[in-house]
Amino acid sequence: MRNLRLVSEILPWRPSLAGKLNLTTEAFAAIVGAILVIPQGITFAYLAGLPPEYGIYSSIFVTLFASLFGSSSMLGGPNTAVAILIGLSVAPFSGRGSPLYIDYVILLSLMVGLIQLLIWLGRGGKYFQYLSPAAVTGITVGVGIILILSSLDGILGLSPSGTLFFFEKLFVMLDSWEVLINPYSFTVGTVTVITGLIARRYIPRYSILIAMAAGYLAGLILMGLFTQVNTEIELLGHIPFQALPLSYPKMDLEYLLVGISMLPNAVTIALIGLAQSMVIVKRLRSETDQPINVDKEVFAQGIANTLGAFFSSFAGSGSFNRTAVNQSLGAKTPLAGILSAVVVFLLISIFGPLLSHMPMAVIAGTLMLVGTGMIKPQEIARLLSWTGELLVFVITLFSIVFLGLQTGLIIAITLSIIMFVLSASKLEIAIRQEKGAVQIRVEGHLFYASIDQLSGLLKHHRSESVVLDLSVVSYIDLSATEAIAKDLLKRDCSATSFVIVLTSQKMLEHFEQRLDGMPVQFIQHLSAQ
């Protein structure tokens, strides 16, 4: 049975799985997705310390495999957090962008994929569901801010090595802006961002495309007037693009040693990649009626990163911004993702030579547009009325921006679990005086963390008759039962009575066994079931 389920999760997606397939919608979403992923892939390759073609390879192969083996319209591929973490993990071992560095990144990506596959085998997908929506909003906004900050490098013509920490960058920028900021790059970047913001108001679908075209044109004009050599506008350059960039992770003693010391980072990256994908999956599941299988999505992420390592790709995960755009364009199946990989391939093969003169400032500008798009005021406003949620949001956001993504995500997960436990251990209790007895109606889970609330009440009403209504309690553990038993023993049974109202047969048996011979009466309400 279990094996059968595993096998069904391994099978790739086929059109027959989708009831009604709207090809034009999916294809249009795929084209937009491809246009969005190219600048992101290139910039994230930068963040990961790799040459741009590796970003393109990831945009093709990781997206392809993640959609092919997935069950939803989630778009995978290069991801900010994952890329930054890859850069941080491999940088200590070799020079940025060197062949050895690339080997290590591929090794690391393979490790990430394999760890995710292990999580899939251990059915770990469900644990990621605990991330609270407030934490997710915090992460999204935080990543948006990080995107905006890292786009500043390109727009101002600074160095991408300064992308690591927020405070550093501001410090450097304020300290020596006169020598650091390239006025030409700045102009090109500003044109891109402003055009994009205007276009987003009127023709949101094409805004990124229009912004890129405007920036590209601005770059051409500036270089035409002042030449690239003099303006030092940083260009994307020729992308040595191979149709089938086969690669394989090298395995010998040295690589093994480096691999072992990267293991903690591989685990972190695997978890963070999955956490993001699962958040997206969760959101898709609540907002659409796609036939989503969480475990299959875990498998898809794992296999995409594993196979990606054999196609010169670095690890990725689901993408918040691209999935959102995909969803807004009406894509409903993995087909959009599969097609978008094909479109990236076609676009790069056809327009590759044009891209060589694309200013990096334009790419940074689109990134800033994507980043600003991730900060949605109405979503933050929704949180304002819930103190607890607001707190989670603020702490998550603060830690992501100031302590870095890695720490921030761990804090977000911890906070979510704390929130969950707090809410689970809270009992709703209603008290009424009726027919000479105290009626106590309990809602929630009765377990070691929540029982104190109830036993305090029972103690308070020890001298009165009590009707304990547990008809809507779905779970009770040993320590809660014992606490009730303890209270019963201290009661004056001759003067008062103690009645427990229950619905489930299982709970009744449980009580009868534990409270055997005690002065207690049970009423079973089958109707309420």
Place this chain on the structure above:
Amino acid sequence: MNNLYILLNALGYRLINPGLSLTASLTSLCLLSIAPVAAEPLAVEALLKRGYLDDYHSNVVFGYRIVTETEKYGARYTGNRLRCSNCHLNAGRQPDALPLNVAGMYPKWRSKNGRRNGIGLRIRECFVYSLDGIMPPEDSPEVLAVAAYISYLSHGEVIGNAPPGRGVPTLPDTGYDPNPANGKAIYVARCSACHGEDGYGKAGAPPLWGMDSFNGGAGMADVHRAAGFIWANMPLGSERSLTHQDALDVSAYINMQIRPGDPRKSKLLKLFESISGLVE
């Protein structure tokens, strides 16, 4: 101010990644004890055989690869079929053939832009002119790697002293103007077997002119400098067999031929050249 920044930087790194730096340095120690890098620098070829290299040495190897296989490792910023090592012979290790052991000569002051110009700028200029490509940013991995390679080659040189055989020899004034007609005859007799009748190169010998060669802004486009290079290094295998005047003549002939324009003057031309790749 700067020191404070470095301090903050280091602090931030430790704070965020306390485990990582430790494991990384442990591994480096462990691996270096397997394969210690000697105090005297090894030949780059020996480094190539190593599986594990630290940050600096992996950059040196990367730099070596860019210089010797530019079309593969430096493809991002190159625009023609040349390699750095076509002019910087023996991967920049041959005197009188533009050797690259010159790290000690940089940075030097240039009044032109009032800034200190490091070895980075020289590397970037060769990308733009000699390789007819795109100006890489100062901090691109390619530039940093070649700079590391150059500093590796410069081990043992005295800082500020020109290493022996730097650049190309300056030929003595022959008293005659360069004569391209004689140059053509010499080219056909002595050079075309390798570089081709049409100068577009053949398998194993790089193009001397045409749209796949260095552009008008390159150091090699200077008739006297090219003459020095040719006299000292060409024809390959029978170097220094040309007279000074013949070298000057053939250099003048080569530099009269069609080649990509100087990107400082031809503005948009570069873009159209690269877009024409679309049509091809």
